[in-house]
Amino acid sequence: MAARMATTIVQFENVGLRYGTGAETLSDVSFSLDGGGFYFLTGPSGAGKTSLLKLLYLALRPSRGLIRLFDEDVVTLPRDRLPGFRRRIGVVFQDFRLVPHLSAFDNIALPLRVAGVEEEELATPVNEMLAWVGLSDRASARPATLSGGEQQRVAIARAVIGRPEILIADEPTGNVDPEMAARLLHLFDALNKLGTTLVVATHDIHLLSRVSSAQMMRLEAGRLSDPTGALKNPPRESRGGKRRKPRA
Amino acid sequence: MTLPFTASPAERRLLTEGRLSGPMPWVIAIMMFLTVLAAAGGLALNHAAQNVTGSIAQRITVQIVEANPDLREQQTRAAMTALSAMEGVTEVTRVPDAEIAALIEPWIGAAGEEEGIPVPTMIDADLSEEAHDRLDLVEEAIVAVAPAARVDDHAQFLAPLAGLIGSLTWLALALVLLTASALAASVILAVRAALNTHRGTIEVLHLMGATDIQIARLFQRRIALDALLGGAVGFLCAVIVLLLLGQRIGAVGSELLGSATLPLGAWLILLLLPIIGAIVSTLVARFTVIGVLKKML
Numbered sequence: 001m002a003a004r005m006a007t008t009i010v011q012f013e014n015v016g017l018r019y020g021t022g023a024e025t026l027s028d029v030s031f032s033l034d035g036g037g038f039y040f041l042t043g044p045s046g047a048g049k050t051s052l053l054k055l056l057y058l059a060l061r062p063s064r065g066l067i068r069l070f071d072e073d074v075v076t077l078p079r080d081r082l083p084g085f086r087r088r089i090g091v092v093f094q095d096f097r098l099v100p101h102l103s104a105f106d107n108i109a110l111p112l113r114v115a116g117v118e119e120e121e122l123a124t125p126v127n128e129m130l131a132w133v134g135l136s137d138r139a140s141a142r143p144a145t146l147s148g149g150e151q152q153r154v155a156i157a158r159a160v161i162g163r164p165e166i167l168i169a170d171e172p173t174g175n176v177d178p179e180m181a182a183r184l185l186h187l188f189d190a191l192n193k194l195g196t197t198l199v200v201a202t203h204d205i206h207l208l209s210r211v212s213s214a215q216m217m218r219l220e221a222g223r224l225s226d227p228t229g230a231l232k233n234p235p236r237e238s239r240g241g242k243r244r245k246p247r248a
Numbered sequence: 249m250t251l252p253f254t255a256s257p258a259e260r261r262l263l264t265e266g267r268l269s270g271p272m273p274w275v276i277a278i279m280m281f282l283t284v285l286a287a288a289g290g291l292a293l294n295h296a297a298q299n300v301t302g303s304i305a306q307r308i309t310v311q312i313v314e315a316n317p318d319l320r321e322q323q324t325r326a327a328m329t330a331l332s333a334m335e336g337v338t339e340v341t342r343v344p345d346a347e348i349a350a351l352i353e354p355w356i357g358a359a360g361e362e363e364g365i366p367v368p369t370m371i372d373a374d375l376s377e378e379a380h381d382r383l384d385l386v387e388e389a390i391v392a393v394a395p396a397a398r399v400d401d402h403a404q405f406l407a408p409l410a411g412l413i414g415s416l417t418w419l420a421l422a423l424v425l426l427t428a429s430a431l432a433a434s435v436i437l438a439v440r441a442a443l444n445t446h447r448g449t450i451e452v453l454h455l456m457g458a459t460d461i462q463i464a465r466l467f468q469r470r471i472a473l474d475a476l477l478g479g480a481v482g483f484l485c486a487v488i489v490l491l492l493l494g495q496r497i498g499a500v501g502s503e504l505l506g507s508a509t510l511p512l513g514a515w516l517i518l519l520l521l522p523i524i525g526a527i528v529s530t531l532v533a534r535f536t537v538i539g540v541l542k543k544m545l
Contacts, residue, residue: 087457
């Protein structure tokens with residue numbers, strides 16, 4: 001099997017984030033992520049995990065530092081070029097953020113519609129995605145009538161239907177039972193095997209051991225706890241044949 | 249291909265609420281009603297002003313105020329001859345004695361001249377613009393052959409009326425602009441309220457890579473439909489009022505009021521107002537949404 005080349009697709013250098021005039025939520029955060037990797041972002045509540053993810057999915061710009069995404073500096077990127085970058089990123093929000101008046105089908109179809117996919121070309125991929133997350137029989141259900149786990153799967157399907165290069169999930173198992181959490185991780189792992197880079201924020205330490213290939217970043221009080229070796233548990237050779245070196 | 253001002257059926261579903269559920273169409277209907285009435289007033293006054301000034305502004309009336317009937321008749325003929333021979337005089341008409349008698353009847357009664365009251369003769373003359381500009385010379389030439397002649401320039405006594413009509417026309421135009429501004433302000437408020445209502449959906453779309461134009465299209469289409477519906481209702485109500493008003497004016501029988509009618513061109517301009525209103529509302533919605541979205545990352 002040919003070795004998978006690890007290309008850096010995310011790079012943070014001395015990134016700081018401050019909301020208003022308060023103290024820095026993130027300070028001197030530096031790390032790199034390789035394409036095709038599976039990364040857990042851990043840390044206690046309030047450590048800045050969601051803020052770091054917001055920087056990653058371009059919902060915020062940092063107060064200082066450099067962020068490179070897909071080999072481009074996104075800190076100084078003109079605003080009108082951001083949509084193109086966002087379409088390469090899938091996000092599973094902690095609170096799902098499903099559009100309440102749209103059916104599960106329409107919610108999952110949103111990224112494709114945003115990308116300008118014709119209506120007649122939507123049904124096949126959306127139905128495939130519904131089947132993939134086990135919600136084929138709930139296609140026309142609105143979010144309010146779905147259980148928490150079902151909503152979560154709709155959110156995941158919506159995040160991945162556009163075949164994003166990076167999938168970011170913020171506490172994806174926070175609202176589901178252990179069995180569902182295991183299924184979600186299985187879904188993520190399957191996606192990762194298809195080449196999607198996964199960044200999953202969680203404070204559930206049990207998750208970390210369930211994905212053997214995953215690497216870990218730990219945030220505490222807005223700082224990566226070990227900036228020089230933030231990416232622990234480097235991928236095993238079984239995934240790509242070649243051991244990825246941790247970056248910091 | 250999706251045009252910048254259109255949205256697919258699926259895109260339309262992204263925003264909730266039916267078109268007529270909010271007050272927007274009714275606000276637009278009221279604004280359009282007032283705008284059409286103001287514009288109709290301005291157009292009718294403009295038409296009246298054109299009628300008045302166009303037909304008699306370059307006309308003079310020569311009165312021969314002479315007590316001796318023979319002398320008066322002699323001077324009248326001399327004045328008519330002189331006027332007819334003048335360059336720039338396009339028409340010379342002697343006002344029939346019966347018409348003059350009818351004009352002064354309310355003041356001196358039907359007997360008039362029979363009771364020894366001298367009634368002047370009157371000659372209407374239409375001048376070219378150039379001839380009207382040298383009215384002094386015309387007057388001199390008339391007085392030379394008819395010393396009892398008095399020349400009345402219609403433009404002189406029409407000036408205050410023309411000024412009033414002009415002022416009212418400008419007032420109508422100002423009202424049209426004010427109502428249009430109020431309409432634009434209403435659209436801005438409605439769009440901002442809608443943006444707040446749909447903030448969650450917008451943020452999700454934004455983070456999925458929707459462009460400002462894509463999001464703006466959703467709002468501008470709704471506002472365009474509201475504006476067209478409201479505009480049509482307001483326009484129809486205004487037309488009904490104008491037709492009823494026209495009937496009332498016709499019943500008065502005043503020549504001046506009667507001249508304040510709406511020609512076909514004016515009706516076409518009024519018909520354009522709801523369409524212009526919809527276009528303006530759509531553009532205002534588009535730029536408002538884009539302006540608000542630009543404040544987001």
